[in-house]
Amino acid sequence: MVDIRVEEIKGLQASFRSRIQETPSSTRIPLWINQTEVGHLDKDLAKLFSDSFRFFSLEKDALFFTSSTDQLNQRLAVVSQFLKQNGLVFAWRDELLPIVPLGSQEPIPSLGMIERAVCRTLGLTTFAVHLNPHTLDGKIWVAQRSQKKAINPGKWDNCAAGTLSYGETFDLTMDREAFEEAGIHPGSYPRTLTEYFTLSRKVPEGWMIERTAVYTATVPNSFYPKNQDGEVSDFKLLTPKEIINLIKNDQFTFESAVSVLSAIIALQH
Numbered sequence: 001m002v003d004i005r006v007e008e009i010k011g012l013q014a015s016f017r018s019r020i021q022e023t024p025s026s027t028r029i030p031l032w033i034n035q036t037e038v039g040h041l042d043k044d045l046a047k048l049f050s051d052s053f054r055f056f057s058l059e060k061d062a063l064f065f066t067s068s069t070d071q072l073n074q075r076l077a078v079v080s081q082f083l084k085q086n087g088l089v090f091a092w093r094d095e096l097l098p099i100v101p102l103g104s105q106e107p108i109p110s111l112g113m114i115e116r117a118v119c120r121t122l123g124l125t126t127f128a129v130h131l132n133p134h135t136l137d138g139k140i141w142v143a144q145r146s147q148k149k150a151i152n153p154g155k156w157d158n159c160a161a162g163t164l165s166y167g168e169t170f171d172l173t174m175d176r177e178a179f180e181e182a183g184i185h186p187g188s189y190p191r192t193l194t195e196y197f198t199l200s201r202k203v204p205e206g207w208m209i210e211r212t213a214v215y216t217a218t219v220p221n222s223f224y225p226k227n228q229d230g231e232v233s234d235f236k237l238l239t240p241k242e243i244i245n246l247i248k249n250d251q252f253t254f255e256s257a258v259s260v261l262s263a264i265i266a267l268q269h
Helices: 006-017 043-054 071-086 170-182 240-248 256-265
Strands: 028-033 036-042 057-060 064-065 096-099 110-114 125-132 140-145 156-158 161-163 191-204 206-218 234-239
Touching: 006 240, 006 256, 028 043, 036 043, 043 057, 057 125, 071 110, 096 125, 125 156, 125 170, 125 234, 125 256, 140 170, 140 240, 140 256, 156 161, 156 256, 161 170, 170 191, 170 206, 170 234, 191 256, 206 256, 240 256
Parallel strands: 028 064, 125 206
Antiparallel strands: 028 036, 057 064, 096 110, 125 140, 125 161, 140 156, 140 234, 191 206
16 A cells, blocks of 8 residues: 555544544533433433433433333333324334443444434434455555435445344344445455444434444455445445545544544555
8 A cells, every 4th residue: 555654644543533532511411221321412402301301300410211111112112103293203213222321332232222313312322333345456446425314425344334122233234234334245245343432422313332243255356246225326436535535624424434434544554
């Protein structure tokens, strides 16, 4: 890989790494489910929950959700619909994600499950996978997000990426997303887990806390991704220098930039 200096790549990566862990503002307070802290939310929303539901209580700048195990998921579904009906979330997914203790590194075991669209509103931890397929000469396949995507439409992204649904593992989700987004069948190409990283930062939907597994895979020059789910508008095979130019021009999503820079550095060795 000779089209860009390693020092420049590491410098850009350091710039992004310095921004992946933000401190929540004083307007957000902890959210607890029974005896476990799971996230944080805006104070005004916490008051609305406390006023609207008997299973929420607002105490000493923290919101407590109390439920028996058999009623927990049903009550969480009611809360999700309440947020939807009051226009407090967007991009409803009809997809259930696990709820885990704040700071968890793995999605299993979980405390319960909740609609994906409300996770960032409530500052809940989500889990994701990113795949960066590369050729032997060090070029990397990247994908352009469809203009129909609710978040970051049209931006460049990893060749395949996605969020873990309830009950899934990192590897299982990577198998699914690699096929849905790039047409890669499980086991077609050996892949390597490059690293994990965790984001915690303010986003338009609320607060994003996401634990991500980054994978690379060596593919032949004849490989060409084939999107299956309509979430990708274009694919390109780019050199590290071309990718970095796109990142510098804010053409990549923040989290995919962190991921692809990690892959570029891994390919130096």
